[in-house]
Amino acid sequence: KAGVTQTPRYLIKTRGQQVTLSCSPISGHRSVSWYQQTPGQGLQFLFEYFSETQRNKGNFPGRFSGRQFSNSRSEMNVSTLELGDSALYLCASSGSGRAFGDTQYFGPGTRLTVL
Amino acid sequence: GESVGLHLPTLSVQEGDNSIINCAYSNSASDYFIWYKQESGKGPQFIIDIRSNMDKRQGQRVTVLLNKTVKHLSLQIAATQPGDSAVYFCAEIQGAQKLVFGQGTRLTINP
Numbered sequence: 001k002a003g004v005t006q007t008p009r010y011l012i013k014t015r016g017q018q019v020t021l022s023c024s025p026i027s028g029h030r031s032v033s034w035y036q037q038t039p040g041q042g043l044q045f046l047f048e049y050f051s052e053t054q055r056n057k058g059n060f061p062g063r064f065s066g067r068q069f070s071n072s073r074s075e076m077n078v079s080t081l082e083l084g085d086s087a088l089y090l091c092a093s094s095g096s097g098r099a100f101g102d103t104q105y106f107g108p109g110t111r112l113t114v115l
Numbered sequence: 116g117e118s119v120g121l122h123l124p125t126l127s128v129q130e131g132d133n134s135i136i137n138c139a140y141s142n143s144a145s146d147y148f149i150w151y152k153q154e155s156g157k158g159p160q161f162i163i164d165i166r167s168n169m170d171k172r173q174g175q176r177v178t179v180l181l182n183k184t185v186k187h188l189s190l191q192i193a194a195t196q197p198g199d200s201a202v203y204f205c206a207e208i209q210g211a212q213k214l215v216f217g218q219g220t221r222l223t224i225n226p
Contacts, residue, residue: 004158033214042202043159043216056212089159100149100208106158 002026004107012113018079021110024065025072025093029053032074033099034066037088037109048099049074056099078112086114127223134192136220138205140185143206145215150179150190153219154201162190162203191223200224 007023013019014017016043025032033048046105049068068074072093078085096103140148146167151159157176165179165188167174172179178191188205217224 042218043206045216046215056214058213092158100147100206100214101164102161104161106160108156108158 002089004105006089006091006107008110009108010111010113012115013081014115015083017081019081019112021076021089021091021112022077023074023076023091023093023107024036025074026095026105029093029095029105030072031091031094031097031099031104032068032072032076033094033104034076035092036060037090038084038086043090046076050097050099057088058096062097081114083114085112087112124218125221125223127225128195129225130195130197132195134190134195134199134222136190136192136203136205137219138188138190139186140205140207140215140217142209142215143183143186145209147208148179148181148188149206149208150177150188151206151216152199152201153204159204167178168196185223193223194225197224197226213218 007022018070031050034046037043046060047066048056052068063079066076090109092104092106094104150162150163152162153159163174163177163179164182170181176193180189202221204219204220207215
């Protein structure tokens, strides 16, 4: 069974631009969650989608948004990029009704650099 | 506010020894805790979890201890191997909705 895939793996943008990241969950998984990882703030939860609906949300500004499609693939969008948005963005999918736990698997992440 | 923190940012142990990684949490409403392992260039990997109605849970070579009185969580790794080298994160989940990670501890294994 293929794992969680994220595209692109690396991305360079400039301040003020917007970016869309994509995540394909493990086949059959309906929960997809997104995380930001930076050296300063560590790992932070962005949001979680289940059956095309945002179910949980972390403490990030409205510039960060996401959506989930009927095939469970998810996209994350960041508008008006700031230097501080440079980070590794991780996606995880879960095969149970729970977003977190032993059925959750992470992808390798997308490294976003904002110049 | 809520926070999950780790007592030590780095931990170095001899191969074959036991490792203990600690974590403090501040929100007494947290009801579920997870330990993750993150190797270089990879996403986090689930290791073990524990619910707030338990104080100990064992897996293969790993044990998690939860002390709700002092809001402390620990991960014990028995007979540490070179493949255990990674950054370890604890995370607390509140009401199955809010996930908060600790900063992480880098575990280094000396031969």
